[in-house]
Amino acid sequence: MNPITVMNEIAPEALDLVEQRYLILRTVYFMAPVGRRAIAQRLEKSERTIRKEVDVLRERGFLIGNYAGMSLSSDGERILTDLREYIRQMHGLTHLEQELKEVLKVKKVIIVPGDSDQDMVVKQDLAKATARYLRQVLKNGDVLAVTGGTTLSQVAASFPSDGTKRDVIVVPARGGLGEDVTIQANSIAAKLAQGLGGSYRLLHAPDNVDSNLVSTIVADPQIRDVITLVRRANVLLHGIGTAEEMASRRGLDEEHVMQLIIDGAVGEAFGYYFDPKGQIVYATSSLGVRLEDLGKIPLIVAVGGGKSKAWAVLSVVSTGYCDVCITDEGGARRLMSLLKHKEEHVNGN
Amino acid sequence: MNPITVMNEIAPEALDLVEQRYLILRTVYFMAPVGRRAIAQRLEKSERTIRKEVDVLRERGFLIGNYAGMSLSSDGERILTDLREYIRQMHGLTHLEQELKEVLKVKKVIIVPGDSDQDMVVKQDLAKATARYLRQVLKNGDVLAVTGGTTLSQVAASFPSDGTKRDVIVVPARGGLGEDVTIQANSIAAKLAQGLGGSYRLLHAPDNVDSNLVSTIVADPQIRDVITLVRRANVLLHGIGTAEEMASRRGLDEEHVMQLIIDGAVGEAFGYYFDPKGQIVYATSSLGVRLEDLGKIPLIVAVGGGKSKAWAVLSVVSTGYCDVCITDEGGARRLMSLLKHKEEHVNGN
DNA sequence: TTTTTTTGTCCCGCGTAAGCCAAAAAATAA
DNA sequence: TTATTTTTTGGCTTACGCGGGACAAAAAAA
Numbered sequence: 001m002n003p004i005t006v007m008n009e010i011a012p013e014a015l016d017l018v019e020q021r022y023l024i025l026r027t028v029y030f031m032a033p034v035g036r037r038a039i040a041q042r043l044e045k046s047e048r049t050i051r052k053e054v055d056v057l058r059e060r061g062f063l064i065g066n067y068a069g070m071s072l073s074s075d076g077e078r079i080l081t082d083l084r085e086y087i088r089q090m091h092g093l094t095h096l097e098q099e100l101k102e103v104l105k106v107k108k109v110i111i112v113p114g115d116s117d118q119d120m121v122v123k124q125d126l127a128k129a130t131a132r133y134l135r136q137v138l139k140n141g142d143v144l145a146v147t148g149g150t151t152l153s154q155v156a157a158s159f160p161s162d163g164t165k166r167d168v169i170v171v172p173a174r175g176g177l178g179e180d181v182t183i184q185a186n187s188i189a190a191k192l193a194q195g196l197g198g199s200y201r202l203l204h205a206p207d208n209v210d211s212n213l214v215s216t217i218v219a220d221p222q223i224r225d226v227i228t229l230v231r232r233a234n235v236l237l238h239g240i241g242t243a244e245e246m247a248s249r250r251g252l253d254e255e256h257v258m259q260l261i262i263d264g265a266v267g268e269a270f271g272y273y274f275d276p277k278g279q280i281v282y283a284t285s286s287l288g289v290r291l292e293d294l295g296k297i298p299l300i301v302a303v304g305g306g307k308s309k310a311w312a313v314l315s316v317v318s319t320g321y322c323d324v325c326i327t328d329e330g331g332a333r334r335l336m337s338l339l340k341h342k343e344e345h346v347n348g349n
Numbered sequence: 350m351n352p353i354t355v356m357n358e359i360a361p362e363a364l365d366l367v368e369q370r371y372l373i374l375r376t377v378y379f380m381a382p383v384g385r386r387a388i389a390q391r392l393e394k395s396e397r398t399i400r401k402e403v404d405v406l407r408e409r410g411f412l413i414g415n416y417a418g419m420s421l422s423s424d425g426e427r428i429l430t431d432l433r434e435y436i437r438q439m440h441g442l443t444h445l446e447q448e449l450k451e452v453l454k455v456k457k458v459i460i461v462p463g464d465s466d467q468d469m470v471v472k473q474d475l476a477k478a479t480a481r482y483l484r485q486v487l488k489n490g491d492v493l494a495v496t497g498g499t500t501l502s503q504v505a506a507s508f509p510s511d512g513t514k515r516d517v518i519v520v521p522a523r524g525g526l527g528e529d530v531t532i533q534a535n536s537i538a539a540k541l542a543q544g545l546g547g548s549y550r551l552l553h554a555p556d557n558v559d560s561n562l563v564s565t566i567v568a569d570p571q572i573r574d575v576i577t578l579v580r581r582a583n584v585l586l587h588g589i590g591t592a593e594e595m596a597s598r599r600g601l602d603e604e605h606v607m608q609l610i611i612d613g614a615v616g617e618a619f620g621y622y623f624d625p626k627g628q629i630v631y632a633t634s635s636l637g638v639r640l641e642d643l644g645k646i647p648l649i650v651a652v653g654g655g656k657s658k659a660w661a662v663l664s665v666v667s668t669g670y671c672d673v674c675i676t677d678e679g680g681a682r683r684l685m686s687l688l689k690h691k692e693e694h695v696n697g698n
Numbered sequence: 699t700t701t702t703t704t705t706g707t708c709c710c711g712c713g714t715a716a717g718c719c720a721a722a723a724a725a726t727a728a
Numbered sequence: 729t730t731a732t733t734t735t736t737t738g739g740c741t742t743a744c745g746c747g748g749g750a751c752a753a754a755a756a757a758a
Binding site: 001003004006007009010011013014015017018021022059060061062075079082083086128131132135136 | 350352353355356358359360362363364366367370371408409410411424428431432435477480481484485
């Protein structure tokens, strides 16, 4: 594995330091002769911080300076050339994360290298990154709602139980769907709870409930309790699916699937089908998390990777309900190019 | 250039952090299940420091732990494997520096990668490293004495004048020697002073002075002043030469050179010839720094690189007067193997 | 049951980063 | 040429953060 990738995993703050010094060198290179104040303004750091860094860079002989301002030494120019390459390497994705974060207007974007479509290992990486983020962000007392799906199933599987107990309750955000038990929201909730060292509750009901059956099911006190808990969840973790795939998994016949596509549905999340602008095209009725609940959830995390899911990710994130988006490089780059073209299209009109 | 080498130049402290975490992971790997206290003892760090690092490593999912102690997660094992390689890379020389420092009983050893014998660029690197060290260590009020030689001449040449003024006086440690003006101690002192932003004084006298001429020369008040200053120097920077080369440069005839070699001389520094144990074999009389002055100098820096000079470096350092030794990888590795064999020899007796 | 080891918490003190200000030098204008 | 302005650098003081040590609680081992 790449040394920079390794360092990014084991000590990202070390790379931050390298990057900071790189930025200073680059600024000096372009603005020489320049003083601390000008650098500080340009990099939006305090003058004192810049001073500290400048002092060590000067000590090492990369910067030379007099009262007219400082500039790069030949050593400084050489190391700047070397650094450029490594920063680009380590920043390929970090930078993409930043860009997407801004353009998608979400709180955070996490991108793992690779493409899930091409390499199944990337999907594991995606799951691992999600697990890592989850562990960072979950606090005692949290109620975590999770959906089903292959991606989320891998998140649960890749969750190393670190032995610590957490006061977290994991609940399925939706009911049961399809035949495969390992990708059921219930199974995932249970496994995730185990990995987190928390507890879980199960929702024993089908995902798509006929409206006149609702009252009958809710009559069951155990089910009602779980539903109450689900609607109180303060963290929602859900996968992102393509509309087509999810529709057929839900057992819709070809005709209905066709109609969905014609209506513009490209993405699916927790039972709702969205078009590229984030508008709802179709909704399956459910006992779990509903659209009107989303506004009350402080943290919604969406996971989905692969070039093929770029449209789906775009549609789901465009709803405005997504806080954190976790995807892979393939999906992210495709997504970015979709956005670029969209923008051009808009400008063209 | 290697990313690790670049980082080592631009932010060595970042690599220290990586190494610290690597050491912790390795310790856990071998001692699992293990607690903070045991790790702290093993690594000779405070328990608090270990705890801080352990917390972030656990946060990142590399360590998992319960009350029985902690162990590596699968992620942790993977990253440990990756890290091993990079640590080995970055530590090849750093570790060698440490080893040599201990075995040679000096305050500091600096090794640049490569071999001056094979690649002349390495000699420039050696000079640059020396210049960098010098700039770090010199304080206002210091008097720096320098010898001549090709290596020191390159140090002076590679000294980027960083514009800052320093209250430092540079003096030649010895008189003039040979014909080439650029490698004279006088020239080097002048150029070095320019680079340091300090002042310099010249010693207008030959290196090898006939004893009955001394009084005549010292009668010159200007020369006497400089000599006084030289004897007051608190930093001495000198090159290391092989006995043979230096003897012929001093214009000794073949017979005398042969005699020197027969007497066991392998290294030369500031006019003195040493055998491998650091004993003086021959001394040229000089007006500048004498052996009896060395004890009074708080910082003596010796520079010499290349496999061919390993014996010379060994002899000069063995005098016990050397505080800092700057050499290259070729010289250092050869030196280390010489020391290994020497030890075996002693053990064999 | 006792001992040993683990983890987590609390408080203290040092170190260092940050902000502020003054002096000095260069650029600019008169 | 001289004066003013705009930079620059360097020093001083403060305060926040982080490491250090001790301690209690809890769990595993003996």
